[in-house]
Amino acid sequence: MFENAQWARRPAARVWWDGAVSTPPPSSKAASSTRGPRTRSRASHSLESVLSGAVEILDESGVPGLTIRALATRLGGGAASVYWYVSGREELLNLAADWVLGGVLEATKDVGAGDPIDDLRDIAVTMFDAIVDRPWLGAYAMRNTTLQPHSLQLYERIGEQVMRLGLTPRQTFHATSALVGFVIGIAADMGQEPPAVVVSGEMSKDEYLADATAQWRALDPTRFPYIHHIVDEFDGHDDRDQFLGGLDLLLSGLRLQADAG
Template sequence: MPAPVRRRASHSLEAVVEAAVALLDEAGEGALTFRALASRLGGGVGSIYWYVDGKDELLDRAADHVMGEVLVATEQLLDDPDPIENLRQLSVALYDEMLRRPWLGIFLMRNTDLQTNTMRMFDRLGRQAMRLDLTPKQQMEAVMTLVGYVVGLAIDVAQPPPQEFVDSGLSPDEFLRMYADRWRALDPDEFPFLQQTAGEFEKHDDSEVFRAGLDLLLAGLRQQAGG
């Protein structure tokens, strides 16, 4: 009697990518293995290779899938007649999404052939810059600087807490206070800035710092465009 033919599990590229995003959201890049993905979808590891060549492609597609969701969610943020305000709203939305998904910023813009939604978001920001009185070079520099600031700070803030904090058993507020006290104990002649700002550092909020820096960037852009 002939052995039964074993059929490969039938998924779809969309199902594979959505399952990959779910694993990344749950536990980060380390949790995204083809074995874990196959287990979630049902079937063997080999079935995943019908849809993607490897993990790098899967990560690129996962990032682009999420960026597609962000494009839809931010469509209504383009209604303000002031392009600077539209840039602010889009930047905040991107930052918030990257904090919600700490893995996302790391894998953006790695493969522009696959990440078409990421390119669309870049273009969406650029269209707002095109509404300003700027040269094409200034428009490009403005958007690249803005994206670099948003992605860079989001990646930094989304990093796991330092081991010193984990080992300390302190709350976040207590940990900041400990560092602020270290600043206060420094020689004021050698570290005048740290001495002066220790109290502000003790009570600072990362999201407020992000928005303050964003406002500085956009104020400079508005000035460059003639106010």
């Protein structure tokens, strides 16, 4: 979430604050100074189609699979038709992540009328579900709110719910940062690429976890008392249930802090 002067000089790639992805026509001066002469590729796509196409490639092939050329081929145009909207691959990745979080923003637009802790939980779970199955997204979610207006709005929405608890500005900042960091960090961790033996089909996910559990059970309990204490919980555990358990612990602590005044 750092300032980036590139945003100010690329009006054609903005995602506007009404929550919708749109592409305002640049002035002829801006177009000539940053793009050169217009070509027929300008009319081939919209910013929304560029970003949705990028997300499709990222979901299928991860960050290595997303190139300007690959996206242009998928959209049925030349690379110039993509460069009309983004300066390069890094900006495309930032905006693709923000496009996904725009869906979280839309899905949580009605929060704010109920209990603030319950509203925070709803936002956190919606955000987690959007990220966890996308291994590429964790590294780019809320990476640069100057380039990612949906991310900034989502961060604001979370912070506004925390403000309702009556905490100090510092407590509010720390609580909001902790919640965002927990959701993105856990989702990114749980959404990692499976081990090579699972990807190759040599072992199923269940077989891999069963093998790991057997190794844990074989450890010396005097050296690994914690592992033996929780191994039955680890065996066959559900990742989402594990996330929800940690989230509820964090929110319970936040409620206690708010109640303490």
